[in-house]
Amino acid sequence: RARVISVISQKGGVGKTTSTVNLAAAFSLSGHNVLIIGTDPQCGVSRSLGFGSEQLHGGLKDMFQMGLDFDEIKHKTSLENLTMVVPDALTMDEESNYKYLMEMSIDTFLDAINESRSIYDTILIDCPPGFGPETKAALLASDSCLVPVQAEELCRDSLTRLLAFIDELREQREMPLAVEGLFMTMTDHRTLMSRHVAARLDEDFGSDLFDISIPRTTRLSEMALTGKPAVIHDRRSAGSRAYFNLVDEIVERYSNR
Amino acid sequence: RARVISVISQKGGVGKTTSTVNLAAAFSLSGHNVLIIGTDPQCGVSRSLGFGSEQLHGGLKDMFQMGLDFDEIKHKTSLENLTMVVPDALTMDEESNYKYLMEMSIDTFLDAINESRSIYDTILIDCPPGFGPETKAALLASDSCLVPVQAEELCRDSLTRLLAFIDELREQREMPLAVEGLFMTMTDHRTLMSRHVAARLDEDFGSDLFDISIPRTTRLSEMALTGKPAVIHDRRSAGSRAYFNLVDEIVERYSNR
Numbered sequence: 001r002a003r004v005i006s007v008i009s010q011k012g013g014v015g016k017t018t019s020t021v022n023l024a025a026a027f028s029l030s031g032h033n034v035l036i037i038g039t040d041p042q043c044g045v046s047r048s049l050g051f052g053s054e055q056l057h058g059g060l061k062d063m064f065q066m067g068l069d070f071d072e073i074k075h076k077t078s079l080e081n082l083t084m085v086v087p088d089a090l091t092m093d094e095e096s097n098y099k100y101l102m103e104m105s106i107d108t109f110l111d112a113i114n115e116s117r118s119i120y121d122t123i124l125i126d127c128p129p130g131f132g133p134e135t136k137a138a139l140l141a142s143d144s145c146l147v148p149v150q151a152e153e154l155c156r157d158s159l160t161r162l163l164a165f166i167d168e169l170r171e172q173r174e175m176p177l178a179v180e181g182l183f184m185t186m187t188d189h190r191t192l193m194s195r196h197v198a199a200r201l202d203e204d205f206g207s208d209l210f211d212i213s214i215p216r217t218t219r220l221s222e223m224a225l226t227g228k229p230a231v232i233h234d235r236r237s238a239g240s241r242a243y244f245n246l247v248d249e250i251v252e253r254y255s256n257r
Numbered sequence: 258r259a260r261v262i263s264v265i266s267q268k269g270g271v272g273k274t275t276s277t278v279n280l281a282a283a284f285s286l287s288g289h290n291v292l293i294i295g296t297d298p299q300c301g302v303s304r305s306l307g308f309g310s311e312q313l314h315g316g317l318k319d320m321f322q323m324g325l326d327f328d329e330i331k332h333k334t335s336l337e338n339l340t341m342v343v344p345d346a347l348t349m350d351e352e353s354n355y356k357y358l359m360e361m362s363i364d365t366f367l368d369a370i371n372e373s374r375s376i377y378d379t380i381l382i383d384c385p386p387g388f389g390p391e392t393k394a395a396l397l398a399s400d401s402c403l404v405p406v407q408a409e410e411l412c413r414d415s416l417t418r419l420l421a422f423i424d425e426l427r428e429q430r431e432m433p434l435a436v437e438g439l440f441m442t443m444t445d446h447r448t449l450m451s452r453h454v455a456a457r458l459d460e461d462f463g464s465d466l467f468d469i470s471i472p473r474t475t476r477l478s479e480m481a482l483t484g485k486p487a488v489i490h491d492r493r494s495a496g497s498r499a500y501f502n503l504v505d506e507i508v509e510r511y512s513n514r
């Protein structure tokens with residue numbers, strides 16, 4: 001049965017989409033059958049897997065509004081074991097309808113995820129910044145969440161609110177919601193800021209902080225240009241290796257729990 | 258009479274808060290009487306001006322819920338000509354009430370901004386990522402908007418949606434809403450990505466793109482640690498000079514219009 005993990009952060013631009021896409025690809029290259037779900041109406045996930053808007057044949061919005069089956073909105077990617085679902089809400093009207101239905105028809109979304117648990121090994125869900133309807137739906141559908149923390153003070157500072165939000169959501173669920181852990185992104189330990197944030201996170205979160213952190217690399221930022229996550233485009237690069245190692249650490253942690 | 262300018266972007270982490278705070282400080286050091294309004298419940302603006310949560314004596318949430326006057330929620334900053342207002346919504350309940358009231362009591366917000374027009378020269382409004390109630394309220398209160406564009410493909414890609422959103426909002430207002438322009442942030446023209454984005458923006462937006470761009474510098478990222486925007490903390494640094502130059506270009510553009 002699949003493990004469903006959401007990648008969340010209230011702070012924007014911390015590496016949620018970059019991490020979800022590279023982790024999904026790294027899990028699938030490690031033999032997992034993976035479903036990646038992008039819930040952010042900005043097309044970060046589809047762009048990063050090589051899909052232009054005209055290559056999408058439907059998405060979450062069509063499941064809600066037209067009653068399409070979840071199977072009908074799945075997209076095969078360049079990796080055999082990686083399947084993608086995204087909102088495909090391109091106009092402003094589609095976007096606001098989609099957000100409204102993500103809240104009002106949340107059961108349709110939850111049922112679709114539950115049905116998928118018997119098909120996949122790992123389901124990863126990318127979320128927009130903040131605590132909007134997409135992030136709430138994703139967390140209600142998930143077993144656990146991953147929290148990317150950019151090596152910047154403003155991001156570190158926003159963690160207290162995030163953990164309060166997770167606690168609040170736990171009350172709305174029957175099942176427990178685990179925090180897989182926090183991992184640093186865009187680190188550059190030549191800078192004072194990066195070392196400061198790493199030291200503070202270690203103090204405040206100790207065992208919840210993954211050992212593996214993701215360095216700031218040019219390769220990782222090229223995903224939206226190349227249409228390929230770094231783990232496919234350049235497996236041996238520092239960023240790719242970090243994401244493969246993070247997959248190992250995630251699997252090790254949840255197996256030991 | 259004040260000019261009211263919102264700093265907006267659907268994409269997260271592109272430098273909205275960093276720019277709003279540094280621009281507000283640069284305007285005030287150039288002789289303008291400035292009001293900076295942070296509408297994002299994450300405390301980026303107040304943190305960057307040296308306020309911990311215990312030093313705030315009220316905010317937008319108190320104006321909505323307790324009927325406090327706008328004057329009562331204003332905070333004096335370390336700069337004589339710079340006054341700050343923020344949400345001061347610290348708990349999850351306060352945050353969701355604040356967002357709800359930003360939509361339902363939007364007239365209270367609009368009246369407060371309109372009354373302030375006769376007191377200040379420039380009013381700058383920082384917004385959270387996305388098109389939520391704060392961004393809508395800010396744009397309905399503004400004369401124009403500024404769009405920071407991070408030197409990254411994912412950010413450039415999100416601009417079409419942003420301009421569609423602005424068009425939609427224009428229909429809801431009586432007064433015209435100008436776009437002051439787009440300006441690049443976190444540029445590093447040693448990288449291919451930065452040069453690629455600059456070239457594409459110039460092609461697609463030409464005259465709407467400011468000549469001045471903001472470089473990625475360590476100094477600018479230290480604002481949340483030092484509690485001071487770079488234009489105060491280190492006026493001669495590259496980042497500060499860029500923001501002072503951007504103030505000049507903004508003023509020149511709107512005077513010529």
Ligand SMILES: Nc1ncnc2c1ncn2[C@@H]1O[C@H](COP(=O)(O)OP(=O)(O)OP(=O)(O)O)[C@@H](O)[C@H]1O
Nearest residue numbers: 012013014015016017018129215216217221269409
């Ligand atoms: N480790 C990294 N090294 C270099 N660049 C990175 C790295 N991770 C992400 N980026 C770049 O930083 C920017 C922000 O990353 P990304 O879009 O993945 O963040 P996000 O949290 O999903 O943003 P949003 O809040 O808008 O959803 C992107 O342009 C991306 O290419």
Ligand SMILES: Nc1ncnc2c1ncn2[C@@H]1O[C@H](COP(=O)(O)OP(=O)(O)OP(=O)(O)O)[C@@H](O)[C@H]1O
Nearest residue numbers: 012152269270271272273274275386473474477478
């Ligand atoms: N020119 C710059 N050089 C270096 N770092 C920068 C620069 N501009 C912003 N930063 C850093 O990048 C991060 C994102 O910037 P900021 O928080 O201002 O963006 P934002 O658009 O307001 O984010 P959000 O979408 O979460 O509101 C912050 O940690 C900030 O310190």
Ligand SMILES: [Mg+2]
Nearest residue numbers: 016017040044
């Ligand atoms: Mg994203």
Ligand SMILES: [Mg+2]
Nearest residue numbers: 273274297301
């Ligand atoms: Mg911000």
